[in-house]
Amino acid sequence: MAASPQAPRAESARLSNGGAGREKDASSAHGREYIRFEVVDFHCKALSKVVPARHRDVKVYMYSGALAYGANQEVMLLPDEIAAAGCPNAKLVPDWSTEQVLPWACRPSKNIVVKRVYCEMEGMKLGPRSLCGRMLAELKSFDGKGYELLAGGELEFVMAKCKDGSGEVWEPMFNGPEIFTTLQSCKAIDFCYDMERHMESVGVDILTMNTEYGKGQLEITFAPKFGIEAPDMTATFRTGTKEMAQDLGLRATFMAKPFGVSGVGNGGHMNFSIWMPGGVRGSDPNDVVSRVTSGKLNAFHSSEDAKGLSPAARSFLAGILAHAPALEALCSPTPPCYCRHGNWAPTVANWGFDDRTACVRVKADRRGPQGSCYMELRMPSAAANPYLVLAGLVASGLDGLQQGLDLPPERQTKADGAAALPTALDEALRAFEADSYLVSKLGQRFVRWYVDVKRAELKFIEERLKGTSSTDEDVSAAWQALYFEFV
Template sequence: MTNDNSELDEREQAVVEKIDEEGIDFLRLQFTDILGTVKNVSVPASQAEKAFREGIYFDGSSIDGFVRIQESDMRLKPDSETFSVLPWRTREGETGGAARLICDVINTSTGEPFEGDPRYVLKQALDRAEEMGYTVNAAPEPEFFLFEEDENGRATTKTNDAGGYFDLAPKDLASDVRRDIIYGLEDMGFEIEASHHEVAEGQHEINFEYDDALTTADNVGTFRTVVRAIAAQHDLHATFMPKPIPRINGSGMHAHFSLFTEDGTNAFHDADDEFNLSEEAKQFTAGVLEHAKALAAVTNPTVNSYKRLVPGYEAPVYVAWSDRNRSALIRKPAARVPAASRIEARFPDPSCNPYLAFAVLIHAGLDGIERGLDCDEPVRENIYEFDEQKRQEYGIETLPSNLGEALDALAEDDVVTDALGEHVAEKFVEAKRSEFDDYRVDVSDWELDRYLETF
């Protein structure tokens, strides 16, 4: 179903004019598969009006987790709000530039949004929040590593610096890379809050301003693309793999959330509460904690994710919340003004599909509000130092120890599977079960080094 005769709306017309003004030659129409990989089709800029009016057709059966061959016709519908010029294309001195538009996926047989589109899954979560009288703001803190490339341009695990947390040059040799990444992000409309070297050698973090949850999820995909592209210009490989180097800190993507009411009031703030958190904020927190084990399958979706989620490397594995320390799964950060009151989920990692991860976290939190869940008292001690007996006394559980356990928890949690929708839940679990089974039957170098000559 197309809308060939429809007129462009004001925003779409403005994009078409911007394309002409900027001398854009090509448009990259982007969308995301179920596993979180950004896909794109490039079209001449002259096709912009057609893309807005009719969409661009593609074969959905070729995309992981989408549809079967007999249901393959899909249509990309560009979201005019996501138009942005790709800065590195222009800086390379090419004739003409390129821009991107993030798209929604439409089922051509019905003309309705495709239920397997991760962006649609997040929109459904935001619709639920809106029905409850809320809008959702989110802000991520994605971490990444920068590695040197070998003589063939392939990624190594050799870091290009020996810096640590908040270090400066000469230990932090990537400050120029971060600077160029920030320039690129700002060119694409990001408001950067801060950047710094993280704890591990070669590890970095760049924080950008919060926004509504859909825009923020879009921004996470853009962020990963920009970081990789500009790192490559410096002959470096940027990776968002959670744990690329054993026995040092891995990369997380702490996610901050707050709910606002229709009149613009932060529903998470209560000036009279000891922690400046409202009942809704505590109920939202309780919902996330109750569903945490199932959430992990989506927020920490790879075999490698669980190499990060082990005690001793500052990764949150304990299902609790705190207003003071970072050893708990959820933290209440300090807030200078009421609008900044929020909660921080510290367990997601940057390998997740941001649309699905945000969707399940929001649904879990809203479930806590709808059911009026009681939130336990915060744990103000360092849980990393607790022994098993003390954790039992506090009633503190842990996240799954591997992807298989997380998928088992997901299968038993109707709230989280319903948040994904039947199509995505089925395809996601199918893909991740296959990944975990493949991992289980593989034999690692560690095993060969340890056992081959011993037994």
């Protein structure tokens, strides 16, 4: 992680106008400048309006029902309250601390600078970013502890090339499986080099890059960040990577299973820990966690517990496991996600020390440094929205803390009493609706919109399969039609 996670945002703020200490319209000195006023929808898809920098302080609006779009806009819902209000616009409220120059979007030959600022829709309160921020604020205020979530992890995605020149038929950039194989990595390494360079400039600190098990599959790991900056990092990476690939005539897709209907898919494992004020100041410059946790204590770590886990860690984890069946609707939000079950993705709500087959993999050592104690939620596919995953995770963990839930024994099976995770999206949506705690915590309106959009996507797939034999090829084609390009 960069020594100062805020530095890229601060630098882009100095380059912009319209605020104390900011230059007046950088476009006059540096050519044309544009700002994407960007909202992240339920699918982690960026929706934006591009505004010339000279109009940055002018009110910008977007259709208030835009969050009810599907993964592509062949699925479009009209929520009842939006229809009743006459389908009005909502004002976009920018969070100017997120303003950044996007180097891959700039056009140096035309002297064009492009920035992005994350926005919320005024009055909506169900946008993924605002929902996540609300849960993080509740965590921080819990019991006066000042808890902050530190999150990082990994993302897998597939690089694809056009098969026939039509722009309609795609195939993996390379064949697999060849995980970690150097010569396999070299087939996409120039793309990775450019991607890493651009991402560093926007504060996305990539730690490792390698090929994975699947055809065309790459895995990227990230240094962690605190709070809302963690999902901001993932959203920036996803959109930026897809945009860079598109500019080269390629596709980068985070859909869980782009080709075929069985076997390994794209995962989005999330590493997390909770920190609070009170630690010793100072850091190890060679340790990415130490750099950002100076002056903080890891609330998960205990030097007194035989396993190295604090009571707070155990209760927080117990809350996640208690709500895991409902969380699957957020962690596995598309039908292809369920191909991953049993293929390095969990099938029951359990946990284990350094166990890659568990729902939550735990790393802890009572004698080790605080930063070595964290948990890895292995449920999410790469298609999951990081804001929604974190919101659900924090809400579930808070329930464990508030109730003081006891942590079940590690590595439980279904026969031992571990809850089975849903095996299909419709089952996960029902579990989500039935979890009264999560519905109340995340909001009935959000749950209704989210579930309705997902059911509309299921209907779209069902309609696509009518008149076919529903072979594996037919199903894969229907999935691709909905998710391949924009997820």
